[in-house]
Amino acid sequence: MADEMTHAENRQARRNLWRKLLGVGTVLAVITAAATLLWYTLDRLKTVEERLGRSEERSQAVLRQMTEYSRELELALQRAREFRQRADESEALRTQAASRAERAQGEAEQARAESQAAREQTEQLRRRRDQELDRMQEALNRIAPTRRTPLGMVVEIASDSFRFDFDKSTLRPENRELLSRVAGVLLASSGYRLYVYGHTDDIGTDEYNQALSERRAHAVAEYLIEAGVPGDIVSTRGFGKSSPRVKAVTGNARERNRRVEIGIVDTIIKYQGVARERQP
Numbered sequence: 515m516a517d518e519m520t521h522a523e524n525r526q527a528r529r530n531l532w533r534k535l536l537g538v539g540t541v542l543a544v545i546t547a548a549a550t551l552l553w554y555t556l557d558r559l560k561t562v563e564e565r566l567g568r569s570e571e572r573s574q575a576v577l578r579q580m581t582e583y584s585r586e587l588e589l590a591l592q593r594a595r596e597f598r599q600r601a602d603e604s605e606a607l608r609t610q611a612a613s614r615a616e617r618a619q620g621e622a623e624q625a626r627a628e629s630q631a632a633r634e635q636t637e638q639l640r641r642r643r644d645q646e647l648d649r650m651q652e653a654l655n656r657i658a659p660t661r662r663t664p665l666g667m668v669v670e671i672a673s674d675s676f677r678f679d680f681d682k683s684t685l686r687p688e689n690r691e692l693l694s695r696v697a698g699v700l701l702a703s704s705g706y707r708l709y710v711y712g713h714t715d716d717i718g719t720d721e722y723n724q725a726l727s728e729r730r731a732h733a734v735a736e737y738l739i740e741a742g743v744p745g746d747i748v749s750t751r752g753f754g755k756s757s758p759r760v761k762a763v764t765g766n767a768r769e770r771n772r773r774v775e776i777g778i779v780d781t782i783i784k785y786q787g788v789a790r791e792r793q794p
Contacts (some may be wrong), residue, residue, distance in 0.1 A: 643782050646703060650778070653699045657692060666706065669696065669776040670759075671734065678772045680717075683729035685737060693734060696776070697741035708743065709777035710735045712752040713759070715768035720754055727752030734774045 651667050654660040659670045676692050678684075685693070700708070712731030714723040731750040739745045760767040 643780055650703050657695045666778040666780045671774040678730055683733050685733055693737050694741055697738050697743055701742050705782040707779045707781050708748045710750045711775045713771060713773050714755050715771045716755045724752055724754035727754045730774055
């Protein structure tokens with residue numbers, strides 16, 4: 515009986531031991547499972563953390579790129595604004611240049627029209643002056659030999675009806691008559707200036723003949739002024755024996771060289787200041 519009780523107690527103890535062992539195993543299994551789950555979770559967390567770190571790095575890289583792109587975009591916008599401003603300024607300058615060119619073209623056309631009108635007026639005036647000089651030359655040719663020059667004409671007072679005595683500058687009566695007729699033609703005209711040139715023959719010194727030729731020029735000029743020709747348009751000059759009309763030493767040649775020439779210079783078209791007309 516005692517053995518059976520002992521045997522029963524042992525079995526009960528074994529059962530209790532197994533129960534404890536099962537409990538401990540269960541706890542161990544739970545702990546192992548929990549540990550495994552915790553390790554797995556930690557590993558996943560580490561992986562996630564690593565991924566998050568890489569994502570953060572990528573995010574930072576993307577942010578840096580975006581910041582760089584933003585700066586480049588801002589620079590591009592600034593350049594675009596500058597280009598637009600320059601384009602506007604260029605357009606304004608182009609408009610101004612076009613306006614100036616248009617004004618310049620208008621002014622040039624106006625200047626050409628005015629120049630053409632001035633040329634036409636000048637040409638008309640030149641024709642009128644040529645007609646006036648032709649009329650004067652025709653009238654003077656009836657009195658004394660007259661030839662045209664680039665500036666006007668020259669009247670040669672050296673003919674049978676106009677002579678100076680040897681070594682004299684006094685006007686003869688016939689000289690006065692001829693000069694009166696010349697003065698009449700000059701008084702009927704206008705727009706000219708007179709240059710009276712005196713000449714001598716080859717007898718005597720250069721100095722003496724120079725003074726004599728000047729006296730002869732003055733004598734003719736004074737008579738023309740007395741006849742009504744304005745004194746402020748008359749100038750005189752002596753050439754002595756330096757410009758003979760006939761290069762010979764005969765009496766007739768010397769008589770022809772004792773002469774006076776009257777240069778008539780047009781002051782409307784061709785007069786250019788102090789002129790000098792000489793017999794070539």
